[in-house]
Amino acid sequence: MRIYLDKNVYEKAVERMNWVFDEFENVMVSMSGGKDSTVIFHLALEVAKERGRLPLDVMWLDQECEFESTQNYMREVMYREDVNPMWFQVPFRLLNATSADQPWLQVWEEGGEWIREKDPISIKENIYGTDRFVELMEKILEKTYGENAVALTGVRTEESPGRFMGLTQGLTYQDVTWGNTINKKKRLFNFHCIYDWSYLDIWKAIHENNWAYNTHYNALFRYGVSPTKMRVSNYHHETAVHTLFFLQEIEPDTYNKATKRISGLDTAGKLGKKDFFIKELPFMFNDWEEYRDYLLENLLKDEKLKDKFRFTFAQMARDYPHEVGDKLYRVQINSIIVNDVDMTKLKNWASSHHTTSQKERNANYHDKAL
Secondary structure, X not given: OOOOOOOOHHHHHHHHHHHHHHHOOEEEEEEOOOHHHHHHHHHHHHHHHHOOOOOEEEEEEXXXXXXXXXXXXXXXXXXXXXXXXXXXXXXXXXEOOOOOOOOEEEEOOOXXXXXXXXXXXXXXXXXXXXXXXXHHHHHHHHHHHOOOEEXXXXXXXXHOHHHHHHXXXXXXXXXXXXXXXXXXXXXXXXXXXXXXXXXXXXXXXXXXXXXXXXXXXXXXXXHOOOHHXXXXXXXXXXXXXXXXXXXXXXXXXXXXHHHHHOOOHHHHHHHXXXXXXXXXXXXXXXXXXXXXXXXXXXXXXOHHHHHHHHHHHHHHHHHOOOOOOHHHHHXXXXXXXXXXXXXXXXXHHHHOHHHOOHHHHHHHHHHHHO
8 A cells, every 4th residue: 555745755865864964973975876775975065065974985896807988987976075985805705696606796906807907996905704795785884984884876666566575664773664674783774765766766866956867778768678677787787787788889998997897797698698598498398397406406516505595495496385386496406507596586586576485374364463
């Protein structure tokens, strides 16, 4: 059910942003170079300026294998006079969806050959005790401020039913639901002030305010990518690998450098979307389940990862008995193909409103009855 208020989403976001600055001594904007974090950045900049709290702390965890357009855009942001740049070009690891033999990319690896040189103003040493992306972002907030700090992000519920449930149901801090806790005792949180915006709201704000944005979106638009499917991230991640299929056309120099840096990337790029993601059952298999099990046994090299997939598949069969079938098997197959170590694609499938389990519906009904 939607409840319409007397304020639009822009006004509500500014109101939330002011509340954050009231409540917390340290406020940092977490940027990716994407459209959503662009809006968060400008809203925070507006509020910080009114409150005399400039320069604004802005954090970018640079994934090394970024689009050139993202690099150019974020460099402009980081060199602004009203920004305190927190540009991290530190060693950590990311999943490589294009290779079963080398499923991890060691980003900014010490002594390695990087896809580009580090920037003079960037932070270059990982002193945070973790090499995983999400954990690293949380540790950066804690290490930088100690306590009483917030990271503002561009997370929106429109992109995921799971996010909608997570950001509208449980309380994070006081009466606020639109955030998540990093460390409650130290008062460290992430807040998502535009959680209820649509992608139309995002582009309306950008264009009406004449805000600079990542020009990669222009290239995606020209290529015919749907506005709801446009992503700005590294191009070898399990949920972003589809960008490889036109990277060579959009940014040929980036593609050439990336093929030398990332195992399997060139093969995936040449296969294209039609052949990389499986749509039709190969003739030598009797059904999709048999094909899934074959790939699980023969494509993946890591036995621990195989066991993790087996456990997850068995759990999904129990939790979604009415959904088990060719559609689910194809999702699982594509998850195997992209080395989905964190089971992100499967979690996204599970959180979809089309696949809400009967188990969950019964549990919700039981809770209400009590």
